[in-house]
Amino acid sequence: MNNIINNMQKYFANPKNRLILIWSSLALIAIVLFFCFAYSDILITTKDSLNLWQILFNGHPLDFYSINYGLVVDKFLPVATKVCYEIPIFIVFAIWNFPLWIAQSIFHVSITTSFLCMIWLKSILVVFLALCVWVIKKICTEIKIDNKHISWVIFAFISSPLLLISLFIMSQYDIIAIFFMLLGIWMYIRGNTKWFIIWFSIAILLKLFALFIFIPLILLSNKKMLNIAKCALLGLAPLAIIKLISSHMPMYKESMSGFSDEMLSKLFAQGINVNLGSASLFCIALIAICIFCYMKTVKNKEELSKFSIYIPLFVFSCFFMFVNFHPYWIILVTPFIAITLFQNFDKLRINILLDMISSTAIIITPIFAYYWCYGPLLIERMLLPKLFGSTYGVDLKYHFMSEFLSKFEIQKYVPFLLATYVTCITAMLIINFPNDSKKKERVNSDKIEWGLLFVRMLIIVPIPILMIFCYFHAK
Secondary structure, three states: OHHHHHHHHHHHHOHHHHHHHHHHHHHHHHHHHHHHOOOHHHHHHHHHHHHHHHHHHOOOHHHHHHHOOOEOOEOOEOOOEOOOOOOHHHHHHHHHOHHHHHHHHOOOOOOOOOHHHHHHHHHHHHHHHHHHHHHHHHHHHHOOOOHHHHHHHHHHHHOOHHHHHHHHHOOOOHHHHHHHHHHHHHHHHHOOHHHHHHHHHHHHHHOHHHHHHHHHHHHHHOOOHHHHHHHHHHHHHHHHHHHHHHOOOOOHHHHHHHHHHHHHHHHHHOEEEEOOEEEEHHHHHHHHHHHHHHHOOOOOHHHHHHHHHHHHHHHHHHHHHHOOOOHHHHHHHHHHHHHHHHHOHHHHHHHHHHHHHHHHHHHHOHHHHOHHHHOOHHHHOOHHHHHHOOOOOOOEOOOOHHHHHHOOOHHHHHHHHHHHHHHHHHHHHHHOOOOOOOOOOOOOOOOOOHHHHHHHHHOOOHHHHHHHHHHHOEO
């Protein structure tokens, strides 16, 4: 045993061998998750986007919301759905999924039962992940992160358990909006206000989450009220135009109202009691960071670079602390955590530890509140049923992972896990707050905590294993 340990130590003492281990492990995990899991949301959005082509070719472009209202995807999801987003995100999907429209319309292929079609529709996520990696490299170069650390920033981003579960297991497409947000931040750091506004206006069209960081960033770089109003209006103008056009589409209001009400209730649900009611904690945090940004005078590009990463980290961290979020939204914070790890290299070890602990806590807690996100439908349309047979219609012992975990009464510890998450994230925000000190500590600048990063990646592994176990475990 000692010889084995000594040989392993010698083997991994070589940096090339370490890189082979960690990147090959990440590739294996990502490939398995990509081919074995797909949440229904991306399939619903794909079906909606295919109908977009249909109405365009039929000459009825205003019928988008009505034709998709009450859509039933397939026998595995026999519930009526409706469009909950503005039309630009469906345009992106329609362009990507044009080959699927050809397959469905001309060759009569059922995309919900075709494994190749499922792989194609899911691969848009990998494309935008690669685009995000490209922009992160540009940002890292712009903010002067050491060149030999940039590849580790990329690894920290892709290997984040939060990204792996959101992108590869739940197939969520917030990564598309993240790409445009990162483009906007890159232009912001470079001082290119025009393209900062353009990229963020696109991100806001795709998902409104971008608005939460757009306004604080405007306030950080602009102090004149006229300029602030101009930038904000230009950034929101495309959304206003799209909403004005969409308001004339049949079933638009009926489609969007329920989701909008749900989002507002989530934003306002958690608060502190005041004399006339409850004050939203997230809104308090958002208003506070806006006031801070307006009062803060950035002295140089280096300080601007630090705050351009810290502000999104702060806003999205507060969002996930104070809002009853869907588990797949957590991907929004991942690029900013990855950059922060190496932007503040002297705090790398403690930051990785805090991220590991908080990620573990926040991965477990939604399993009970959003149990359907960890059920058999994520596996049903993908690779494993093709290889080993479907369990659709079989009386499973555990229909959802929450049912299995309930045997161990893990749900009792959700308040503790949430407290752990909040404490660790708060600690990260405090530790990484950009200060004005000119003194820069560099502790072992060549030492990468690769072992911690490797363990951090492995946090995700029990989730797919348990989901597969539940899928194939009949009574």
